[in-house]
Amino acid sequence: MSGEDAAGMPGPAPDERPQPEGRRNLEGHRIDPVVEAEHDSRRAVISALVEDEPGVLARVSGLVSRRQFNIESLTVGPTTVEGHSRITMVVEETDPGIDQIEKQMAKLKPVISVGEVSGSAVTSELVLLKVHGEEPDKVHAVAEMYDGRTLDAGPKTITVQLTGDESKIDDAIDAFDQFGIIEIARTGQTALARGNIPTAPGEKPGTAGEPTTPNTQ
């Protein structure tokens, strides 16, 4: 280069400049005693009431995967209102992440309302299990223990249906493991809030009063 005047701009070098002592954590919070703690991730059940138009599941799942949120399970089915469906999603995220999922989902046009289901909600999953059929009596006994039903019993395999919350399903699967699980199909968690609380709060304006979005007042 031809000399100093061509090398750059004037001013003190980076380490000669005053710098503040403050910092933010990776979630963008100023680090002070109140907010210093990094958020641990936790499991959350998110319920969304959606218009049942073509592609709505693709919109929701695409949005969640694009933003790198980790879906554990996703269920979808119709409600009592024609043209409405309920999507239940289980995610493992930090609190700000869960907040973002809800806000981003709320932006989707077919999403009528979305929110996290409270911890006291009723959750359930349906599981089909196929195990080796050498010990039908024992399989039957374990199935009864977990309120399961035998759907198919042949000379080589037995297929059992289980429903229940997550801990019951996990325990049951552990118990069936002794017979050798050949195949398993799980629907993923679905959930409804208990009592008079709406499952998907935070209705979008303009859709209040729909039968499946009870007024929260």
Added chain:
Amino acid sequence: MSDSATHPREDDPDAEQASDPADADGPDAAEPAGEENRPDGETRQVSTGAESVVAALEAAGAETAFGVQGGAIMPVYDALYSSSIRHLTMAHEQGAAHAADAYGVVAGEPGLCLATSGPGATNLVTGIADADMDSDAMLALTGQVPTEFVGNDAFQETDTVGVTRPITKHNYFADDADAIGDVVGEAFELSRVGRPGPTLVDLPKNVTLDDTEKTPGPAEAPAGTDPDPRAREDAVEAAARAIEDADRPLCLFGGGVIKAEASEVAREFARTHEIPVTTTMPGIGSFPEDDELSLSWAGMHGTGYANMAITHTDCLIAVGTRFDDRLTGGIDTFAPEAEVVHVDIDPAEISKNVYADYPLIGDAGTVLEQLLEAVRDAPDADEWREQCQEWKETYPMTYATPDDEPLKPQFVVEAFDEATDDDTIVTTGVGQHQMWASQFWTYTEPRTWVSSHGLGTMGYGVPAAIGARVAADAMGEPDRDVVCFDGDGSFLMTMQELSVAVREDLNVTFAVLNNEYIGMVRQWQDAFFEGRHMASDYNWMPEFDKLAEAFGALGIRVDGYDEVAPAVEEALAYDGPAVIDFHVDPEENVLPMVPSGGANGRFALTEDQL
């Protein structure tokens, strides 16, 4: 030349229909889409889905469309034949999307682009993604194969709705001729309400050909998509107290200020309380850069003083910004001691990247008015303002012009700035030239800076200049200059649109800052890849002045300082598209620079500091 923007075609075949009894009560369909038959006006009789589409566009107030013809979109084009909507055929669909985007930015209305199915639609994708990242209102209409073939890999079939789902605010597959017009009207409105963004309607050919007599109703956004413009009073009060108590307050105005037409109240707010102002790059023009309170724009290549201020502020009043990483640098060092007041229309932007201590959800203009009222005592910040002025002196935006080095690109930008008025519209491609065009031009008005920010689309500049020119003409402002700064690499990507500028006789000056490099890549390779110029050396560039002449435009080549002013003068005076190929210093770098993910306050002033 420019008056074709506001007048219908004289050979309009639809003129005959004026005597049709069916039309007797309604306004003549061949009338220009002026104020008199904008949204509230009645729409014309329709007989097909395609006519319903066009009627909906007219009713929604669309005046200009950019597009390329093709098999599946042909019925819509046929309906446009007798429409007041001006259509510009572009050389490539990407050009149509960028032109529509820029048209929208300048006019403050959704831009409109059209393409056929398959390759036509996929060629729009870059432009749609660009509009999405920059929250620009735009409606894309794409042809689609007949519904009976959809999903069968038919000729020129693409799952356009699927492809564009993640890059649109919402998209639609129109499968009913009776509903198609309302869907198009809804998509047009949806693109502009709340946080703007691109929408798309996919139009299967059989549906646009189908008979329908259903005239679309007035264009309306879907229920619940038009958010409350006012922020909660208690939140405004809390934010106002934080601003009053601040020692080092700083305004950060983003692109949302311009989109919300809030520049005026933003200026009043900052001046009333004497709060220094920095902007984001999309926010350029929201606050005049020649105002004493202005610190120009912050971020990777923002001014040193803006980045010092943003690093040291204790109260950042951020309006209409999404805290992109090119602005923030590393999050840990971004405004680390500032309480953040964040005004945004989109709740999902609150605390997405930077935690908002005082979230104010609402329209930028409305919330700034609320804040203007709520902040009763200006913050006591004399020392801080002095400090900000000192930083301007310590870190001035300068560049050296040694005798033994070729023409500096910054000099070219300054020469154009001096030769043009404040209302001149600047468009750019993406790269070093874009940074110089934003750094060395003093912007004072909103909607004069048109660039690709979030997506960083090389090739944006030329079609954007066409869209900007057409918008200015449509707004009745043919005297405004439109200058496109482009790089050699960026220009080469979409320069075929020069044919459109020539055909339409558009008064645009294209200033190519030609350094025979993908210059920004070359700069990063020098800084971070030991100077290994892998694929960034473009010493095979054509002679752009001669190419311009081949297209039918004015072409000028400039190599030295003495030639700059006369060339600028000649090009601006030329009534039509002019291209100046400025051969600039290939080694010149963009400074200051915050290394990617670094601390804004640690910006490099020389290459050695990177």
